[in-house]
Amino acid sequence: MATVAAKFVEQSQVPVVESGIVRSTVFPNKLRDLRRKAGYEMLTDFIRETGLKDINYTRLAKIERGQIFARPDEVIELAKLLDVEPMSLFIDTVEKDFDRESWARDHTEASLTFRGGTREDMRIGAALRIRRRELGLSTTDLKKKYGMPAATASRIENAERPFHRWPDKIRKATAKMMGGASMRDIARTVTAYEQEGRLDAMMAELFSQRSLDQRHNASLLALVQKLPGKKAEKFAAKLEKLMAEKGLVDWSANLSVVAAAGQPDIFSEDQTMPVLEGKTHDGWTLVSETKKTFTRNFEAPGIAIKLDKPVLGLGIPTSALLVFELIDRSEVKGEMVLALIDGPRVRVVSARPAGRGFKLAQVNPEWQSSLSKESSVRVAKLSQIEMA
CATH class of the missing domain: 1.10.260.40 (lambda repressor-like DNA-binding domains)
Structure with a gap:
């Protein structure tokens, strides 16, 4: 394919992690230090002299450079060959003074210094x-x-x-x-x-930094939880606490539907319902009724909202009327646009399956910070869009 000059028009600058070496370093660990301390200067020496057969050279090198996560059985096997406890291979990356980029550059071969686009x-x-x-x-x-x-x-x-x-x-x-x-x-x-x-x-x-932190920490937690011993339990508990404090826990793990009597109800039982409008701040829209009405085409309780900001992007303009149908959390399947309702506040998000739960997104990544704490919200799915 011939090289063609192509102009990419950047309309905005989403805050992202620019460093490819940081993005691709998912599992900082102490494997190289422990290997050398045990007298194996080269990876090939370690593999040959210990008789390691279940992990090939390429995979072991990637684990040592932090490019991939080791499996629980691999952590246990490597620890056994190095005569240390499994948790000795881990670095406490949740500590504030840990510098992922410095670690990555120190553990990357010269020929692989540039990672990521x-x-x-x-x-x-x-x-x-x-x-x-x-x-x-x-x-x-x-x-x-x-x-x-x-x-x-x-x-x-x-x-x-x-x-x-x-x-x-x-x-x-x-x-x-x-x-x-x-x-x-x-x-x-x-x-x-x-x-x-x-x-x-x-x-x-x-x-985004939040997205990377969420993925890295979730994978690290899943790995540590499968390892034996009190040290693994203690590390997992510390990591879980940090993720909860930073809003990095999967919101759907604790999400439950709250009865209408438990909070102010903005849902309408009537087929013709008032249109709600409001101001959006930090991803939440505080809504109130207007004199406008809308007749929905479904039977369940619903809400009709006109947002003042394109929280899901310009594909759904602010002039559009979004009509949501109240559902149970168990009905959230596949990729959907949802409204999370907390009293008179509404957060409109896109949701897609992620592990055992769902990942939520809005245009501004900073608006995702409190999703993991919304255990009392009700959930509604987007059922109709009326363009002005």
């Missing part, structure tokens, strides 16, 4: 994920339909290397997914998503 590569990755979801495809589906391996798609979406360094056939496959054949077509798609407001939300989901 630029902001432009991040925007291509975000656009690819938006497009993949539009097509309803998983990363594993891409191999059959576009000839792109699942691992490669994931690395592009997470901007783990500059896009121009991918093979020509991968760049062509990306352009084909975008409905074109060249870098110019990719740039056109990125710009379109940006103008619609969807790119900002995806950039925040993939690359």
Whole structure:
């Protein structure tokens, strides 16, 4: 594919982690230090002299550099070979003085010093994920339909290397997914998503500090919880507490539906209901009734809201009337637009499955800070949109 000058129009600057080496360092650990302390200067020495067979050199090197998480059985095996407790391999990354970037640079080989793409590569990755979801495809589906391996798609979406360094056939496959054949077509798609407001939300989901912290800590917690011993239990408890304090816990784990009698009720039982409007601050909209009314097309209690800010991006303008239907939390499945209702306050979010719960997103990543504490909110799904 010939190199084509492509102009990417940046309408806003979503706060993201620019450093590729920080984004790709997910599991800082003490493996290298413990290995050398035990007298194994090189990884090959360690593998040969200990008889390690269940972890190959490439995977072990990635674990040592913090690029991937070790499995629980691998942690236990490595600790046994080094004659230490499993938790001895861990670094307390929740401490305030821990510097992830310094650790990563100290543990990265010279030939691998540059990890991750630029902001432009991040925007291509975000656009690819938006497009993949539009097509309803998983990363594993891409191999059959576009000839792109699942691992490669994931690395592009997470901007783990500059896009121009991918093979020509991968760049062509990306352009084909975008409905074109060249870098110019990719740039056109990125710009379109940006103008619609969807790119900002995806950039925040993939690359904001909060999003990275949430993913890294959740994976670390899941690993530690599977390890034996009091030290593992203590570390897990400390990590859980920190995640709760910073609002990084999956909100749906504690979400429960509260009876209408338990809080001021803004839902209407009548088919024709008042339109609610209000001011949005920190992602919440404090609503009140207007003289306008709207007749809904469903039977369950509902609310009709007109927002003053495009919290989900420019794809749903503020002139649109959003009509939500009250549902039980168990009915939240797949990707949905939800309204979380806390008395007279409403937070409109996009939700998608993530682990055992759901990940919520708005355009501004800072507006996601308190979602994990909303155990008393009620949930409604978007059922109608009326454009002005």
